[in-house]
Amino acid sequence: MLLGFDIGGTKCAVVIGSAPGDGPMEIIDKVIVPTTQPPYEMIEALFTAAEELLAKHKVLNAGLRGIGISCGGPLNSKKGLILSPPNLPGWDNIPMVEMTEARFGKKALLQNDANACAVAEWKYGAGKGYENVIFLTFGTGMGAGLILNGRLYSGTTDFAGEVGHLRLSDMGPVGFGKAGSFEGWCSGGGIAQLAQIKVRERLQMGEKVSFCNSPDDLPKLTAKVVAEAAHTGDELAIAIYNTCAEYLGRGLSLLIDILNPEVIIMGSIYGRARSLLDARMMQVIERETYIGSRSVCKIVPAGLGENIGDMAALSLAIMSAQ
Template identity: 55%
Template structure:
C-alpha cells in the first residue's frame, strides 16, 4: 500500500492507496488539523502515527506541499502558508518513523503526476497541469517524465507578466496569477466594480460588508450580470494568452486545468478559445487537447499518492501498460 500526505496551511490529509500498476484504490483517508501552536516535527509525528495505525504493509510515502521546497533532498523551505516550517527535512523524518522511502513534490508537480498516472493524462507523454486555484502554478510531464528544472522552480508560470497593468499575483502586477487565480479574479472584479461605481452604476456582487470572491462573481456571471461576465471574459482571454505561449513553446499533447476551470469552464472557455485560435501556431493548437482535471476536488489526495508511486518508479510499468492497451 502507498501512503500519501497532502500538507496544507490549516489541514493535512493522510491517504492510503492500493496500486495495481494501472489504477489506484483509496482505502484509508483522514483529515488532520495543523495547529499553529505545534511544531512541524510534532505535526509530522501525528501524521506518522496515523499511518502506523494501519495494518497493511506500506511501500512508500509521498508528500505534496506548497513550495518553496527541495524535492531532491526532501526539504520544505518556508512556504508562505506554513509559518514556522523552515528548512524541515520531512522525508528524513518520515523515513526514520515509518521505515519506508519518502518522496516530496510541490503541489503543482504532484498534481501533474496525479493526472498523468491516474487522471485525464493517462498514457500521454507530454502534458502540462495548471493548478488554477488560490494561485497559478504548473507541473509539467515532458518526454514521459516530470520536469522540475535546475532548482525545482520549473512551472512557476503564475509569475509570467501578461500585461503592464492589472491585478497583482505572485508579487507582480499584471501577472498570469494576477488574472487567473481565485485571488486574482476577486481583485479584477473589485477593480471593475469600482470603475462602474465611479460612473454611477451599481454592480450586483459589490455589497456593503461582503468580501468579493471568485465564487460569488461566477454566480452573478451565470445570472447575466454584465460586469461579472466581463470579469470572466477577461480572465478567459488572459488564460488563452498564457496557454498560447505554453503550447507554442512546449508543444504538449494535453493541458489539464484544475480547480476554477472545472467549476467555471462555460464562463472561461469561449474567450480562451478565441485567443488560442488567434495566437497559436496552427499545428501546435490542433494537436493539444485542453481539459479540466479529472480528479476534481480529490486531486490533493491523489497527488500525494502519485508522488509515492512515481518515486518508487512503478510509473514506468504503468505508463507502458497504458500505451500497450490504448485503443
C-alpha cells in the same frame, strides 16, 4: 500499502491507499489535520495521525511500499527540504523527507503540489496515455506541473513550472509578487482583485451591482461570488470572467508554442467556470498559437476532481518505491 501526506496552509491530509500493479489507484482511508501548530509540532501531529491510520487498518511500517509528500513550494525535492512556502509561515528549511524516512523506515518523495497533481493526472486522470502533459493549478494561485517526454520535469533548481510569474501585461492584478502576471490575471486571488476594481468603478458612478451592495462589501468579493453572478447573466460578472479568459488564452498560447503539449489540464476554477472561460480563451489561442502545436493540444478540466490532492500524494508514494 501507500502513505501520502498533502500539506496545505489551512489543512493537511494523511491518506493511505493501494495501487496493485498497473491497476487503478484506490484511496482506502484519510484523515484531515488542521494546520494550526508550529512546523515541528504539526509534523508530529501528521506522523501520529498516519500511525493511527495504519494501525486502524492493521498495516505495519514493513507493509508500506512508499511515502509521498505533496506541499506548496518553494522546496528542494532533491534534498527533501521544504523552503519557506508563503502559505506555511515558519516552515523554513524543514528536512521533511529525512524526518519521514526516519519515522517510518521507508523511502519518501517530496514534490510541490503542482508537480504532484501533474503526476496524478498523468497516471490516473485526464492525462493518462499522454507523454507531454501540462497541469495548471488555477486555484488560489497559478502554478504548473510539467510532464515532458514521459517524465516529470522540475528544472535545474526545482522551479520549472512557475508560470504564474510570467508577466502578461505592464499593469494589472498582482500575483506571485508581480502586477500583470499570469497568476494576477488567472487565479482566485487575481479574479477577486479584478472584481474589486471593476465593481468599485461602478459603485463610484452611482450604479448598482447585483453581487456587491456597497464599497464595504468589496473585500468579500471572490472568484466564486463573481462566477455565481455570471452564471445568472450579470453582465459585469461576465465581463470580469471574459477578461480573465483573455489573459488565460494568452498564457496558454505561450505554453503551447514553447512546450508543444498534447494536453493541458486545468484544475479548480477552470472545472467550475469552464462555460465562462472557454469561448474567449479559445479565440485568443486560435489567434496567437502556431497551428502545428495548437492542432494537437487538447485543453481539459482535471479528471480527478476533489480527490486530486489525495491522489497526488499517493502517486508520489508509488514513485518513491520505484
